[in-house]
Amino acid sequence: MIKVNRSPVAPPSLAKGTYQAKDVQEQLLLDFNGKCYLCECRDMQSIVTEHLVAHHGARVLMLDWNNLFLSCSHCNSVKNQKKYEHDIIDCCIDDPEKLLNQTIDDTTGEPLIETIGDSLKAVNTANLLNDCFGKDNTPYRKAEAASKVKAFKVVMNELYKKLLTFREKEDDLRAVKGMLDRRHPFAGFTRGYVRSHLGDYPELKDCVLLG
Numbered sequence: 740m741i742k743v744n745r746s747p748v749a750p751p752s753l754a755k756g757t758y759q760a761k762d763v764q765e766q767l768l769l770d771f772n773g774k775c776y777l778c779e780c781r782d783m784q785s786i787v788t789e790h791l792v793a794h795h796g797a798r799v800l801m802l803d804w805n806n807l808f809l810s811c812s813h814c815n816s817v818k819n820q821k822k823y824e825h826d827i828i829d830c831c832i833d834d835p836e837k838l839l840n841q842t843i844d845d846t847t848g849e850p851l852i853e854t855i856g857d858s859l860k861a862v863n864t865a866n867l868l869n870d871c872f873g874k875d876n877t878p879y880r881k882a883e884a885a886s887k888v889k890a891f892k893v894v895m896n897e898l899y900k901k902l903l904t905f906r907e908k909e910d911d912l913r914a915v916k917g918m919l920d921r922r923h924p925f926a927g928f929t930r931g932y933v934r935s936h937l938g939d940y941p942e943l944k945d946c947v948l949l950g
């Protein structure tokens with residue numbers, strides 16, 4: 740999960756009573772850089788408009804621009820559990836990188852999300868994200884989670900490779916900087932990795948500053 744700059748102007752359709760309109764979807768795709776706000780995948784099989792706080796039919800929450808998020812259907816389905824209805828980090832307000840340590844499991848190479856501090860939002864969000872990538876799911880969700888993990892490993896392996904050569908090759912430096920940009924898939928993890936290895940890559944410090 741990564742900080743997102745939401746457009747301050749709500750798309751006009753919301754005032755007309757619908758959040759499933761073209762202008763809403765276009766603005767969400769733009770603001771969220773085409774990525775699911777939970778798993779940070781851009782290769783989404785299906786995309787949904789998600790409500791951060793479950794609306795249960797309440798129009799105020801349903802049509803609140805600040806409550807609408809871009810999600811893949813997998814993460815939407817994982818989040819659609821009572822325990823995740825409230826107290827999830829709002830990545831348009833708070834910088835998730837200050838509240839979560841988005842790291843890599845040493846033994847499996849899979850995503851591992853830990854909390855920084857013990858706020859309820861950090862704890863709930865870490866649990867949610869670990870569930871989005873996790874094996875402890877229904878069979879369909881398990882298969883979806885496995886494809887996210889596969890995409891994650893491709894990006895991380897590319898990062899590790901470029902980190903070996905970026906000092907010699909200008910193109911690889913550009914590639915590393917691209918992967919550390921918040922718009923890149925899994926940026927929470929690429930940035931987290933470099934931030935935790937700044938002793939090895941001090942020249943990349945400015946690329947991973949917190950918001």
Ligand SMILES: [Zn+2]
Nearest residue numbers: 775778811814
């Ligand atoms: Zn997702």
